[in-house]
Structure formats: C-alpha cells, structure tokens
Amino acid sequence: MQSNAALEYDYSVAKLFTYTTILFGFLGMLIGTLIAAQLAFPELNYLLGEYGTFSRLRPLHTNIVIYGFTLSGVWATFYYSGQRVLKVSMAESKFIMFIGKLHFWLYFVGALIAVITLLLGITQAKEYAQFEWPIDIVIVLIWVLWGIAMFGLIGIRREKALYISMWYYIACFLGIAMLYLFNNMSVPTYFAAGGVGSILHSVSMYSGTNDALVQWWFGHNAVAFGFTVPIVAMIYYFLPKESGQAVYSYKLSLLSFWGLMFVYLWAGSHHVLWSTVPDWMQTMGSVFSVVLILPSWGSAINMLLTMKGEWNQLTENPLIKFMVLASTFYMLSTLEGPIQAIKSVNAIAHFTDWIPGHVHDGVLGWVVFMIMAALFHMAPRMFKREIYSKKMMEAQFWLQTTAVVLYFTSMWIAGITQGMMWRAVDEYGNLMYSFIDTVTVLHPYYTIRALAGVMYLIGFVMFAYNMYKTMTSSRELSEEPQFRSPMA
Amino acid sequence: MFHWLEKNPFLFSVGVFLVIAFAGIIEILPNFAEASRPVVGLKPYSVLELAGKNIYMKDQCIACHSQLIRPFKAETDRYGQYSLSGEYAYDRPFLWGSKRTGPDLHRVGNYRTTDWHENHMWEPTSVVPGSIMPAYKHMFTNKADIETAYAEAVTVKNVFNTPYGDDIKPGKDAWEAYKPKVLEEAKKIAADMKNKDVKDAVANGEVPEIVALIAYLNKLK
Numbered sequence: 001m002q003s004n005a006a007l008e009y010d011y012s013v014a015k016l017f018t019y020t021t022i023l024f025g026f027l028g029m030l031i032g033t034l035i036a037a038q039l040a041f042p043e044l045n046y047l048l049g050e051y052g053t054f055s056r057l058r059p060l061h062t063n064i065v066i067y068g069f070t071l072s073g074v075w076a077t078f079y080y081s082g083q084r085v086l087k088v089s090m091a092e093s094k095f096i097m098f099i100g101k102l103h104f105w106l107y108f109v110g111a112l113i114a115v116i117t118l119l120l121g122i123t124q125a126k127e128y129a130q131f132e133w134p135i136d137i138v139i140v141l142i143w144v145l146w147g148i149a150m151f152g153l154i155g156i157r158r159e160k161a162l163y164i165s166m167w168y169y170i171a172c173f174l175g176i177a178m179l180y181l182f183n184n185m186s187v188p189t190y191f192a193a194g195g196v197g198s199i200l201h202s203v204s205m206y207s208g209t210n211d212a213l214v215q216w217w218f219g220h221n222a223v224a225f226g227f228t229v230p231i232v233a234m235i236y237y238f239l240p241k242e243s244g245q246a247v248y249s250y251k252l253s254l255l256s257f258w259g260l261m262f263v264y265l266w267a268g269s270h271h272v273l274w275s276t277v278p279d280w281m282q283t284m285g286s287v288f289s290v291v292l293i294l295p296s297w298g299s300a301i302n303m304l305l306t307m308k309g310e311w312n313q314l315t316e317n318p319l320i321k322f323m324v325l326a327s328t329f330y331m332l333s334t335l336e337g338p339i340q341a342i343k344s345v346n347a348i349a350h351f352t353d354w355i356p357g358h359v360h361d362g363v364l365g366w367v368v369f370m371i372m373a374a375l376f377h378m379a380p381r382m383f384k385r386e387i388y389s390k391k392m393m394e395a396q397f398w399l400q401t402t403a404v405v406l407y408f409t410s411m412w413i414a415g416i417t418q419g420m421m422w423r424a425v426d427e428y429g430n431l432m433y434s435f436i437d438t439v440t441v442l443h444p445y446y447t448i449r450a451l452a453g454v455m456y457l458i459g460f461v462m463f464a465y466n467m468y469k470t471m472t473s474s475r476e477l478s479e480e481p482q483f484r485s486p487m488a
Numbered sequence: 489m490f491h492w493l494e495k496n497p498f499l500f501s502v503g504v505f506l507v508i509a510f511a512g513i514i515e516i517l518p519n520f521a522e523a524s525r526p527v528v529g530l531k532p533y534s535v536l537e538l539a540g541k542n543i544y545m546k547d548q549c550i551a552c553h554s555q556l557i558r559p560f561k562a563e564t565d566r567y568g569q570y571s572l573s574g575e576y577a578y579d580r581p582f583l584w585g586s587k588r589t590g591p592d593l594h595r596v597g598n599y600r601t602t603d604w605h606e607n608h609m610w611e612p613t614s615v616v617p618g619s620i621m622p623a624y625k626h627m628f629t630n631k632a633d634i635e636t637a638y639a640e641a642v643t644v645k646n647v648f649n650t651p652y653g654d655d656i657k658p659g660k661d662a663w664e665a666y667k668p669k670v671l672e673e674a675k676k677i678a679a680d681m682k683n684k685d686v687k688d689a690v691a692n693g694e695v696p697e698i699v700a701l702i703a704y705l706n707k708l709k
Contacts, residue, residue, distance in 0.1 A: 038622075039589065045622035050630075053622040055548035121546035126581050154497045161494045167504075170497070174505050182512075189636065192643035194658030197636030201542075203643055207524045208576025212584055213516055261504055265511035274558040275584065276573035281515055288511075351554055351588035423562040431565050435591040440618045 009083045010091035011382040013100040017076035018375055018382070020108060022464045024068025025368070029460050031061040033453035040446035051119050059130050060118045065363065066128055066226060068111055073371035074230040075103075075146065078169055080378050081237045082150065085166055086157035096152040103145040110138045122200055126215050128222050129183050133202045136184045143180070147173055164253050168233030171261060175225030183218035209276045213269065220268035227367050229260070231326075232299050234374045239303055239323045242377050243313055244483035248305035256298030263292050270341035273350065282343070289341035296334035303327045318393040319485055322373035325401060329365025333358065348423070353442070354415025361408040364400070364456060372463050379470045380485050384477050387487035388469035392462055400459035406452035414445035527574035532641075532650045533707065535666070536673045536695070539637035540704025543697045544583065547624060552589035555708070568595040578650055590621060597709035602680040605702045610683075624698075628686055632700035634670050638663050674699050677706075 038044045038054045045053050079100060083089055090097050114135055117123075123130040131139065150173060154162070162170075186202035206214050240247050247253060269277060269285030304327055307313065313320045336358050340349045349355065376393070380386055387393070421441065424432040475488065493500050533541060544550070557563050559570040571594055576582055600608075604615060609627055612619040642658050644650040655666055671690070677699045678690040686696050 039620060042620040042622060050626040053547070053624070055551040055622070058551045059548055121548070123545060123548065124581060125545035125548065125550050125583065127586060151497070161491060162497060162500065167494070167500070170501055171504050171508070174501060175508050178505070178509060178512075187643055187647050189639040189643040192647055192658070193639035194642075194660070194662075196642065196658070196660060196663050197639035198633060201636045201640065203640055203647075204581040206520075206580070207648070208579045208582050209573040210520055210524055211580065211582040212576075213519055215582065217512060217516055258507065261507045262510070265508050266515065269515065271586070272584075274560075275556055276571055276576070278519060281519070284515060347558070347560065350558075351586070353587075355587065422566075423560065425562065429561075431562060435566070436616055436618050439589070439620060 007087065007089050009089050011080060013090065013104055014076050014079035015382055016104045017072045017079060021069060021072040021076050021371065021375065022467060024064050024072055025460055026464060028061060028064035028069050029457045031057055031064065033457050035061055036453040037450040040443060040450050056121060059123065060115065062128060063114065063118060063130060070226055070367055074172065077234050077374045081165060082153055085159065085163035085237065086153055087159040088153060088157050093152065093156060096149055099145055099149045099152065103142060103149055106145065107142045110142055127219055129218060132200045133186055133188055134200065143177055165233040165237040167257055168229050172225050172230040175221060175229065179218045179221050183214050212272055212275065213277055216271035217268040220271055221265055224264040227363065231367050231370050234370050235303050235323060235327065238374045238377050239306055242319050242483060242485060243307060243310055245306050245310055248302050248308065252298055252302045256295040256302065259295030259298065263288055263295060267292055273343055273346045286341050286343055290338045293334060293338050297331060300327045300331045317484055318390060318397055319373050319376055321397055322369050326366050326369040329361055333362035333366060348419035349415060352415035352418045353411045357408045357411025357415055361404060364404045364407065375467060377485055379467060380477060381480055383471045385470055385474040386477055387485055388466050388474045390487040392466050396459045396462040400456050403452045403455035403459065406448055410445040410448040414442045417441060524577050525574055526577035527572055530575065530577060532578045532652060534673060535634060535637050535641050535670050536700050536703045537707045538640050539632040539634045540700035542637060543632060543701045544704060550583050550585045552587065554585035554588050554592045555594040556584040557592055557594050567592045568598055580644060593708055595709050597706045602677055602702050602706065605705055606681050606683065609698055627697040627701060628683055630697045632695045632697045634695050635663060638666060673703065677703050
C-alpha cells in the first residue's frame with residue numbers, strides 16, 4: 001500500500017489545455033460577436049473580403065467554440081481531475097505522459113489546420129461536421145490518443161471505484177467516437193475517379209433524407225456528449241470540491257446518468273420535425289425530448305441540493321455563484337429544448353432565431369460558465385498561487401449574466417415574431433408579409449444580440465486577464481487549498 | 489447496487505456503449521432500406537450543377553437558406569409544393585439547412601431567373617431592398633472547380649449507382665474528353681448574363697463560380 005502522503009499530481013497537460021481553452025474561447029466569442037453584428041449591420045461583411053462573410057465565418061465560430069474552446073476545457077479538466085479521482089499521477093507512467101502530450105500537440109496542430117481549411121471554404125457543409133476527410137482522420141487519431149490516456153490512467157488507478165465524473169468522461173469518449181465515425185463516412189472522389197480533381201473532396205455515404213437523419217442523430221448528440229455529458233462531469237467534481245459538500249444523492253446520480261445515456265440518443269430526430277423523415281421517427285424524437293427533462297433535471301437538482309444548508313457560500317464565493325448559475329441555466333435550457341420539440345411549437349420555432357437563442361442560453365450560461373469556474377478552481381492548485389482578483393470575478397459574473405439574459409430574450413422575441421409573420425394570412429387567406437418584411441423587422445433584436453455579444457466578450461477578456469495574472473503574478477501559496485479557492 | 493459495475497471499467501464502458509447505441513439501431517437503420525429511392529423523373533445533377541452545389545457548400549449558403557418546404561399552407565403558398573423524400577435521392581450531402589435568415593430555396597428555380605441571381609449575387613439590395621445578405625462578388629472572378637465536380641459524378645456513379653451516362657468514367661483522359669460538354673452548358677447560362685468579364689471567361693473555356701452556382705440554383709425546382 002502507498003503511504004498517506006498526498007500524491008504529487010502532474011499538471012503539465014492540463015495546463016496546456018487550459019491555455020488553449022482561453023485562446024479558443026476568446027477567438028470563438030470574438031468571431032461570434034462579429035457575425036452577430038453582421039446580421040444587424042451587413043456592411044461588416046466586407047472587412048476581410050471573401051473570407052469575412054457571415055456564411056464563411058459562422059461555421060468557423062461554431063467549430064472553434066465546440067472543438068476549440070469546449071473540448072480544450074473538457075481535456076484540461078479531465079487531465080486535472082482524472083488523476084485526482086483515480087488517485088494516480090500522470091508522472092508515474094512515462095507512456096501515459098507521452099500520450100497526453102502527443103494528444104495535446106496533435107490537437108493543437110489539427111485545430112490550426114481546421115481553422116485554415118474552414119476559412120478557405122473546404123467543407124462538407126454538415127453542421128458541426130464540416131471537416132473534410134483528411135482532417136477527420138486526424139480528429140479520430142486525436143480522439144484515440146485521449147482514449148489511450150484515459151483508459152491508461154484507469155488501468156493504473158489506486159481508487160477502485162470510478163467516481164461519477166469518470167462515468168461521464170467515459171460516456172463522452174464513447175458517444176462522440178460512435179457519432180463522429182458514422183456521420184463522417186464519405187468516399188474521397190480523387191481516388192474513386194482515378195486521380196481527377198481535388199484530393200480533399202469527398203461525397204457522403206448517405207443521401208438525402210438518410211443523410212439528414214444521420215446528421216441530426218449526430219448533431220443533436222454531439223451537443224449531448226460534448227456540451228452536456230462532460231460538463232456534468234465537471235460539475236460533479238468541482239462543485240463538491242469547491243464547496244466542501246458531498247454530492248447530495250448517489251442514487252439520483254445513478255438514475256440521471258443511465259437515464260441520460262438511454263434517452264438522449266432518441267431525441268436527435270426532433271431536428272427534422274415536419275421534414276421528409278418518416279412520421280414515427282419524428283414522434284419518437286418529440287416524445288423522448290420531453291422525457292429527457294427527467295435525467296437532465298435529475299443532475300441539476302442533485303447539484304443544487306448539494307449546496308443544501310450551505311447557501312451562504314453563494315454570497316461569499318464567486319466560484320459557487322458561477323456553478324449554481326450554470327446549473328440553473330442547464331435547467332432552463334433542458335426545459336426550453338423539449339418545449340421546442342413539441343410538434344406544434346416546432347412548426348413556429350424551427351428555422352427561426354429562437355433556435356440560436358436556445359443554443360446560446362445553454363452554451364453561454366451553462367457550458368462557458370462551468371468551464372470558467374472549473375479553470376478558476378484549478379488555477380490555484382496548478383500554479384500554486386491564489387486567484388488574482390475576486391472583485392474582477394464578481395464584475396465579470398454580473399456582466400456576463402446580463403449578457404446571456406439579453407441574448408436569449410432578444411432571440412426569443414425575434415424567433416417567435418419571425419415564425420408568426422411567416423405564417424400570418426389575411427382574411428382572404430393570402431400571406432400578409434413578404435419574406436423581406438420578416439427580415440427587416442428583426443433589426444432591433446439583432447442589435448441587442450450584438451450588444452450582448454460585446455458584453456459577454458468583455459467578460460471573457462476579464463476572465464482571461466484574471467487567469468493570466470493568477471498564473472504569473474498573484475500571491476504564492478505555501479500549501480494546496482482544501483476546498484474554497486483562495487482569492488485576493 | 490451498481491458499485492460492482494463502477495469497479496469494472498471495461499464492463500462499465502461496454503454497458504454505456506450498448507445503452508447509447510440502442511436508439512441509433514432502432515431509429516436509423518430501418519430508414520436506410522427505402523428512403524433514398526428517387527421520385528419518378530428525377531435526374532441527377534449535371535457536372536456543372538454539381539460544381540455549383542459545391543460552391544453553395546463552399547460559401548455556406550446553407551448557413552442562412554433552407555431547402556426544405558414544410559407541409560404548411562403558408563409555406564406551400566410562399567415556396568411551392570412541399571418537399572418529398574424522393575426528391576433528395578441524389579443529394580450527397582443533404583442541404584436542408586437549419587436556419588432561415590433568408591428564404592427557402594428548394595424550388596427557387598421555378599420563380600427566379602439567371603438574370604435575377606446575377607444581380608442578386610452582385611448586389612443583393614439592388615433586387616431586394618433591405619436585404620442583409622452579403623454580396624458575393626468574388627464568385628464573378630473565382631473559377632469553379634469543374635474537374636472535382638466531374639470526379640464527384642464519377643464517384644457517385646460507380647459507388648452509389650447514380651444513373652449517369654457511359655461517358656462519365658474514371659481517369660484524366662475521360663475528363664478531358666467530357667470537358668467540352670460542361671463548357672457548352674456554361675455557355676447557355678452565360679448567354680443570359682450581362683457581366684462582360686464572365687461572358688469573356690466562358691468564351692475562353694473557363695467557368696466562373698457564379699455560372700456554376702446559377703446552373704445549380706436553376707435546377708432547384
């Protein structure tokens with residue numbers, strides 16, 4: 001048996017991913033703010049010529065946020081908390097250390113190539129699965145490396161039982177692997193046509209309605225296993241650690257985990273309601289989306305009840321505030337989604353700005369808040385310094401919370417307005433509005449959204465600056481803090 | 489109750505995988521048997537139209553335009569007959585889109601002309617006052633990659649049995665032999681356009697992106 005002395009965990013890989021989380025977070029939100037502004041002020045489309053149009057930048061925004069910011073955050077927290085819940089240090093295995101570093105560098109180079117190809121318009125045009133086949137192969141390699149590092153660490157663990165967070169990281173790994181592989185099946189045309197044309201081009205293995213079905217089975221569940229599952233992993237680790245409270249209910253965490261695993265995958269077809277997908281699948285998607293409220297709220301309630309009797313921490317510790325707000329936005333988002341998946345509501349909501357509104361209260365309120373809180377918790381332990389400024393955190397919190405509220409309220413109004421105008425008919429049954437009427441009416445809401453984007457971006461810059469000062473010049477700590485993160 | 493499972497990471501992972509794979513098997517596989525049958529009379533995209541579709545994808549028109557008319561009166565009044573599954577049989581990938589910042593385009597070929605698209609892509613507000621669409625002037629100078637489009641036609645013919653003629657076959661020589669047909673089609677589009685540079689380019693055996701894109705948009709009906 002090992003001694004009781006604390007293990008010396010090795011954070012070198014976690015630190016690397018922390019840097020890219022901040023870098024890609026800034027880039028993703030900067031581009032997001034620009035494209036939000038472009039909808040209100042179309043002149044902004046021509047800042048970079050061909051490479052600066054809304055249409056070219058939108059996939060760049062989504063991909064940087066999903067695969068740049070969020071995945072970096074997932075891996076930063078995994079390489080930090082994975083060692084801790086498994087009670088094993090990366091430094092104990094040269095092999096795992098090597099795989100971890102290779103994982104990071106291959107990822108970083110791959111991400112840069114991905115950004116360039118998207119700017120050049122090299123794309124399969126499937127949402128969140130835009131990359132052409134050579135990049136897909138690199139992505140698969142990166143994913144396999146993560147798998148080796150994770151299961152390697154699990155293989156040499158000292159703690160026998162896997163902590164809840166590890167369940168979710170494993171699910172994230174398996175889910176994305178399955179979805180990504182199936183959705184990106186394609187045939188490179190250069191080889192099939194005997195050396196004609198571009199080597200980068202490919203055609204999808206699926207066509208038409210089938211392609212749509214596979215794509216939204218992927219698209220929705222990439223959200224599940226990228227934006228929900230690993231973020232739940234984070235909150236299950238960081239909220240109890242930061243607050244010094246035990247997880248409220250083990251049974252509830254079991255129920256919500258297996259419930260989420262089983263139910264989520266069915267819900268993908270709610271993206272293709274009223275389409276040419278067979279009716280029974282649309283109904284399945286709709287029904288299971290509503291059922292999905294149970295496991296989602298199960299996790300969120302489990303987290304909120306973890307704070308039972310300790311709500312005073314909310315006023316004293318901004319990190320708790322971030323995490324509690326994240327859980328609350330998770331609840332909002334996972335209630336809003338099922339509402340939009342009801343067929344009659346979907347008839348109005350689909351294709352409108354209510355959908356980006358829904359995505360963003362989830363991502364800005366839940367994902368980004370949770371990742372920022374996790375990095376704030378990790379910083380004093382990884383860099384052995386206290387957090388640079390509590391006041392700045394407080395200001396950032398309120399600025400960004402206001403921004404999210406402005407974002408989703410403006411998009412709710414915009415989306416429902418547009419949906420109602422599209423279907424409005426006069427007393428003789430003729431359409432009341434031409435399409436352009438439904439575009440120009442949205443100008444004020446697009447302006448508010450752009451403003452919200454600017455506010456949120458400023459908040460993120462404050463976060464980045466606070467992290468930078470924490471890493472470089474904050475007061476040094478003599479020993480590791482037990483729970484509450486120390487801050488000046 | 490489940491503690492034993494949490495101590496066996498291998499079994500745990502297998503369990504998770506089975507549970508998440510279940511929905512896919514039930515929901516997705518049955519559809520594959522039938523849904524890609526083309527409606528009667530559907531023709532595959534010509535090489536020029538495929539090149540246009542690739543430009544539609546390259547410049548991500550899909551970010552703002554859908555190609556899916558839903559079965560509601562308001563939509564069929566606005567855009568035409570609602571979409572049928574068999575109409576998409578040759579769409580690899582599907583291009584339904586998920587957001588309508590601009591209108592649906594599934595039947596745009598029925599009510600817009602080459603000339604309209606040319607003006608619209610050069611300066612959207614000239615034909616639709618108040619439009620927030622960017623201008624796509626670079627399409628008038630960039631050249632469409634018709635060779636890759638040809639490779640795509642060969643691929644879908646050989647791998648997925650898309651019904652193309654016998655002159656669509658692998659190899660550089662076959663492409664060189666086929667190329668004049670693509671240029672012929674491009675000339676017909678350019679004849680309806682007014683941009684002098686585009687007309688000159690087509691006369692010189694080149695295909696600007698705008699020509700291919702318009703060929704594709706005209707095919708949507």
